[in-house]
Amino acid sequence: MSAPDTAAPLAAPSQVQAELLGSRPPLRDRAFRLALFISLTIGVVTLAVLIAYVTIKGWPRLNSTLWTNMPSIRRPERAGAQSAITGTLWVIGFTALFALPTGILAALHLEEFSKPNGRFQRLVEVNIQNLAAVPSIVYGILGLAFFARALALGQSVITASLTLSLLILPIVIISTREALRAVPRNIRDGSLALGATEWQTAYRQTLPAAIPGIATGVILALSRAIGEAAPLLLLGAVTFITFNPTGPLSGYTTLPIQIFNWTKDSREEFQILASATIVLLLVLLLAMNFAAILIRNRTQKRW
């Protein structure tokens, strides 16, 4: 419609409609549109209020003592979140180590190597969709019964990581599959025609072409794991921890759990401390979300 020199294109139906009705839609329609817009903005406004509230409340404690000091019950004005930060890094590091290879290989199997609409394929698919919606506390129950007690791994970094990796596995699989599906058929056919085996094709052609999409999904999955608290409540993270983890079998706490513990204490200093730690956590998560969006936009290839 913007180029007048081409043959007159058909006007969009909405334009025809606008011309038939006159320039302004009837009052009812405008009210409807406004109501829709308001329902969209309520979520966004809540998000803005939440961020503003924790930033203002946490402001006095948003300085380096937050990450250089350890939690303390008796001296809230000097307490920090160092053990929670290092704990989060340990737990998420191991979670990535377990969940990423498993998730990506499982997605490769489903997308590249199994009979589409085969029985096993369909079972696995429905199963993954369901697992993605199982409440996170149920994964905590699994971790408690299986990893902590049956395998006797106790209340350790490794128990938390194994549990969280099962929790994010469906997200990794689903997003990796979508990324693989976006790689056009021709690339696989070309590779196979040159004599590559199926695995060579998957590993050297399809997978590299899908990496940006996979990276986006993986970042979002890990940011979900970083913010998760419920399953860890059952896995020992609530104990008062004032040391950094020393290994995979060490005790630990994480940022969301530390926030939860401070929230439970009604003293005002702890509420301020919780707010400051929330700001720290949100900055980390928003940065990860932003990176994911950036990778997606930068590398969006038009095949």
Place this chain on the structure above:
Amino acid sequence: MSASPISAPVIEVEYSLRQTRSRAGEKVIRGVLLAAAAVSVLTTIGIVVSVLIPTISFLAEVPVTDFLFGTVWTPLFANGQFGVLPLISGTLVITAIAVVVALPLGLGAAVYLSEYASDRSRRVLKPTLELLAGIPTVVFGFFALEFVTQVLLIRIFPGIDIFNALSAGLVMGVMIIPTIASLSEDAMAAVPSGLRDGSYALGSTKRQTAVKVVIPAALSGIVAAFVLGISRAIGETMIVTIAAGLEPRLTLNPLEGMQTMTSYIAAAGSGDLSTGSIEYKSIFAVGFLLFLLTFIMNMVSIRLVRRYRQVYQ
């Protein structure tokens, strides 16, 4: 592989053809991939087994009817009673509040994004709304207790408990808006534009088209989004643990505190219970109910999504 294959000398092509790995290696790799895919099935089996075994031995001590229909939940008392109804009513009251907030707002946001927003504004609005889904639930819990209850609600309802169902439900409702909006929008985007054009050609306005053509055509997808949103609300733990309190109460008054199935599991599970005790087993019995309830809802949702995909794609 980036070099143009045409320029490669014939001898090199021949060489690379001979380099092809043996079939045996391919088979091993296939086995590894299959094992990775099997982990997800094993996870489900693991969940079912790990909640079912303690639940069976729990039900050996507490009769099924006492558990399902009892109205008093005092598991940590010396002579504990295990009637799960207070936990179920707490879960349902808070979920209902969340649903009242999230269904209209989520659907409204979806209709706006799918039918009204320009491509450019959708590209900004959609990720912004989805940021809500990335906020950790512990943060929402803090917000519900500190801001929604103690700054807002206490002015409107002066007699409200500090821990109450209303704040938890309201914040949970906002939390599930993106789930409902994004899935409903997918369903509406799958409605062929021919249906919209036909409606316009008959003289309907945009609102009439959205309400009478697009929403009915996308209904199974929208219902799937609702069901999934409700399932998320039932399973949400941190918001209720922080903001709704830990007292199991059989009441419908949203201004009082109540305990849900999830917040009981969280509270009891974070204590150091010995493996064989009845309190320890009660975590699994409640967990079994929770898993069963959300499992049924997830299956309904998955079925419905499959239905609209079959119709339009």
